[in-house]
Amino acid sequence: MTEMSKIDTKSMLADVTAFIWAESAMLDLKEYDDWLDLWTDDGLYIMPIGDTVDFKNSVNLCYDNAKMRRDRVGRFHAGFSISSAPPAQTVRTLSRFRIEAAEGDLITVSCAEHLVEDKFGRQRIWAGNVEYILKVTEGGFKLQQKVIRLLNSDGMLNSFSYLF
């Protein structure tokens, strides 16, 4: 970070913001197959509980490698999961972007996420801090890691039929 000029940071921030907003739209519109293509093969999608950073040795809400992501999307699509047939509808906003680190081909970005879900005529609101690790490739950014820390991750939640 320290070696980057302000102009570099500004243009990088615009690039990652555009990428993350595009990803957010895919999730709200449930374009899950396109979303799966955004990932690197060894990428991890994680929703931890509390403030742990040792995700591998902790009980998380989810800790998805490529297979679990595919299975999760398959479950949403197949129509046999009563909680996701139909799923809740969602509208989310991601903002407060900050580039935390940029080393080699990896960029770490943090941001805030607000999500409203609607099902059974009932709306619920969720807030979380999100940290992305994006990989710079010839074809654009790829998701290397995405960690969504819900504000109340260690509290009483409800079940989710969508992705954050």
Added chain:
Amino acid sequence: MSLDMPKFSDLDALYDEKNAKVATEMYEDPELFNEEMEKIFKNTWVWVAHESEFPDKGSFKLSQVGLEPVIVVRDRKGKIHCMVNRCRHRAATVCEVKKGKTSSFQCPYHGWGYGLDGSLRALPYPEQYGDDFDKSQHGLVKLRTEAYNGMVFATFKEDIEPLEDFLGEGVRKYIDLFMKQGGGFPVKVLGEHQFSVPMNWKVQLENTTDAYHFPIVHKSFMQTLDGATEEMFDFLDKGVGYVEDLGNGHSVMTMIPELVDLDENLDAPIPERFADLAQELRDEGYPEDQVKKIVRAVSGAGFNLNLFPNVSFSLAFFRVLTPINVEQTDIRHIAIGMDGGPEAANQARIRLHEHFQGPMGFGSPDDAEVWERIQRGTKGGPDLKILVNRGMVDEEPGEFGPRGHISAETGMRAAYKMWKRMMAQ
């Protein structure tokens, strides 16, 4: 109904034991809920903690007995106490940290300080209460507390039978079998999932020994399993296993008979899906017999044990229910592992837990959906009954009580029989 008759005097109308039919009010009536909190949750042993959640002297965790917030704590001598989380002065909670370690509890309002055993130790400017103020009469309200094989229960009913008698021989047998999934190590809580569901608490109480729903509600989970595991969970089609009434409202459902006793069949070959884990353990230097024991324990025991009124032991985790109001219940899915066991084995257990359980699991959200659908459905046809009579036709005497088909509602009948007994007090 005459005015001087209590509203719920006709318990037969609420639960018709002969025909195993449950009245719709059972899920919906707020007055009945209040009576249940009083007659059931204040009069029986209620699960509050696992010993590994507060392992050291001064360790504590917050819990609940019915609607009342409690603190479960280990004192300097290692003795376990459970007390109501309410200052005896002006009622403020004396602790709002969910889990931790302390030497005392101090009320944040006027500074009354309590020891780990709940006794009132000190208060600022005590002289204004006069010379005859008796500190020994102003400790935190304590519950009788007993533990069995690591599971800690508390009760407001001072003269209740000992915990071991309440559990009975059948439950103790299955708890002991369940804890074998430590694989030679003590069982330890590794974390938990928490979610709240708009449903009556008894909807959850019914579910743990309900095999009938599994292939329907959890079809999408089954589809993500490898062939051998899917085969293992196909207990309904195979018609193996059974549900048995263990007395006092408790029941057991054995789904995978070959995994009921994890100390048996240790010579069986290691399943393909655990081959990598077994190799990792060998590479770490574990001898072959220990590798087999650990690997066999990794996916849990082959049965669900449901205790009345608030805890169950389900394959590889504890499920705890907390009633909030007549139409709201909080659920905890507590992951357990091997205390001091190999990291790789505990990681495997955690990943299996995340796969099915909790708000993002491949199983729990579908359970939560159908439970909520019950609560929504009971708004229609208030005079209709809920049927828990499945499997009565060929129920036989088992080892500890009536035993029915794997998909029988024997466990629900056991729970409702106990419900009725307690509500009649």
